Amino acid sequence: MKQYDVVALGELLIDFTDNGTSAQGNPLMEANPGGAPCNVLAMLQRLGRKTAYIGKVGEDIFGRQLKDALAEVGIDDRGLRVDKDVRTTLAFVKTFPGGDRDFSFYRNPGADMMFSEADLDEDLVKDCKVFYIGTLSMTHEPCRTAAHKALDLAREAGAVITFDPNLREPLWDSLDEAKEQILYGIARCDVLKISDNEIVWLTGEEDYDAGIRKIQEQYHVPLIMLSMGKDGSRAYTEDMRVEVPAVLSDKTIETTGAGDTFCACVISHIIKWGWRKYTEAELKEMLTFANTAASIITTRKGALRVMPTRAEVEDLLAKNAK
16 A cells, blocks of 8 residues: 555746736736646645655745645645755746746756755655656756656556656757657656647647657557647547547636646546546546636636635536536
């Protein structure tokens, strides 16, 4: 028996997001705890799963804020390291009408980049049913070596590997390097969560099905989840494709955390059902729940501290079923 349902490794940072304009006409920014790994874990905690985080923050006011946020939402922080020499990573997020975003990162280096193999709690990696990782922990050394080591340990321990490329172009020295590391993760995962723009960039195919087919033929990923924003989502297995429309809301204010919320719901269903080949009905249920939860988070500022509860998701599901 594994002690944790899900362990995630990667960036933990502050998302500074738009929050109006000052009396002087200057933009006001709100310091929201964020980073894909802990956004995913926060949603999983809301769904009753036991989670733990592995990563690094700085010994500064933002690092303390992030540590407090993990405690608030119930994420085990035994794998969190604090670096007195490097500052916590910051991301400034500009949201445009329609939900698109532009990111400016303060990370040269940031504390998450300095997470090393020596910082890695190997027992924690081995003690989970599902291991989640993205590529922001693979952009530079020493975090890249630590991330690769964690992937190997999790696979050897029999964890289901969930990988989200989560491409952020400004953080890479080159896009060729980004592609190399993304393909490294894809080659080792059981579940790939990828967005529409990422699959086009990665494969050169404008048709999503053709792009997914390329990935399947080369890497044989058992389950691929494609998020398409307002166009919904798809699940692909070796012999099946299931699509579910998005749950659109007139209360949407930003899309930060929507993909992470979606991914967490997929992981929660995998834990609920066990890792196996799923039926078309099961994949449809998984996508419908995930799309609904993602819709809710788009109506809230921030992500990590304001994830929807299971009851909220089920209430909206029931409302939409009428």
